[in-house]
Amino acid sequence: MRLIVENLACRRSGRRIFSRLSFSLGPGEAMMITGRNGAGKSSLLTLLSGRLKPDAGTIRAEGIGEATLPERLHVVGHRDGLKSALTASENLEFARDLLGHPAASPKAALEALGLPHVARLPVGYLSAGQRRRVALARLLVCRRPLWLLDEPTAALDLASQGVLAAMMGRHRAEGGLVVAATHQALGLEDASELRIEPPPPEEAVTAEEWA
Numbered sequence: 001m002r003l004i005v006e007n008l009a010c011r012r013s014g015r016r017i018f019s020r021l022s023f024s025l026g027p028g029e030a031m032m033i034t035g036r037n038g039a040g041k042s043s044l045l046t047l048l049s050g051r052l053k054p055d056a057g058t059i060r061a062e063g064i065g066e067a068t069l070p071e072r073l074h075v076v077g078h079r080d081g082l083k084s085a086l087t088a089s090e091n092l093e094f095a096r097d098l099l100g101h102p103a104a105s106p107k108a109a110l111e112a113l114g115l116p117h118v119a120r121l122p123v124g125y126l127s128a129g130q131r132r133r134v135a136l137a138r139l140l141v142c143r144r145p146l147w148l149l150d151e152p153t154a155a156l157d158l159a160s161q162g163v164l165a166a167m168m169g170r171h172r173a174e175g176g177l178v179v180a181a182t183h184q185a186l187g188l189e190d191a192s193e194l195r196i197e198p199p200p201p202e203e204a205v206t207a208e209e210w211a
């Protein structure tokens, strides 16, 4: 698939966060979104995921047939979205059945993330890094071409960062796309960088815009 973004603008609570962002990403390509705290990295991922409407501009995908863009992407965000009372395995089975590929194996996904020993533990008992790895394992059972990752290395030790880098490399080798908001290097070879800069000053926000 190809992701095409043109002249995108984002406004939150009446304040312009960024404007005029354009980029295109094709099979096997990766892009890092960088910028200071509050620049709008997570907001851009939320726009791409379809959970926030752009203030201006367009987001579209080519090569996805009848599917919609949200059906072809998977987000790993700050909130891991895991169900604490379910085991790691059950969380992955749930994700696979709801969003993923019937042939995907939760067991293999947990092994890929180095977590076979926690498969039967409720996720509520796991450490922050272990939970993050279960959230990343969901990428493997959902098998969607576009990965949207928000600070994916948060809470990961060095070994797990290496596992994630290898996982992203395999995904790209199979034609997948990766867009990652990050403050640190992720081991994404030949990735492009989109740095979000503060917008130029604008006139005071009007009451209508706040409404």
Ligand SMILES: Nc1ncnc2c1ncn2[C@@H]1O[C@H](COP(=O)(O)OP(=O)(O)OP(=O)(O)O)[C@@H](O)[C@H]1O
Pocket: 012, 013, 017, 035, 036, 037, 038, 039, 040, 041, 042, 043, 044, 181
């Ligand atoms: N749900 C929301 N409603 C209103 N404003 C929001 C919301 N979420 C974020 N914002 C605002 O949008 C701006 C951009 O936030 P965002 O989280 O996208 O930045 P970021 O670049 O990801 O920051 P960080 O590096 O700290 O994670 C901030 O000023 C923030 O206060």
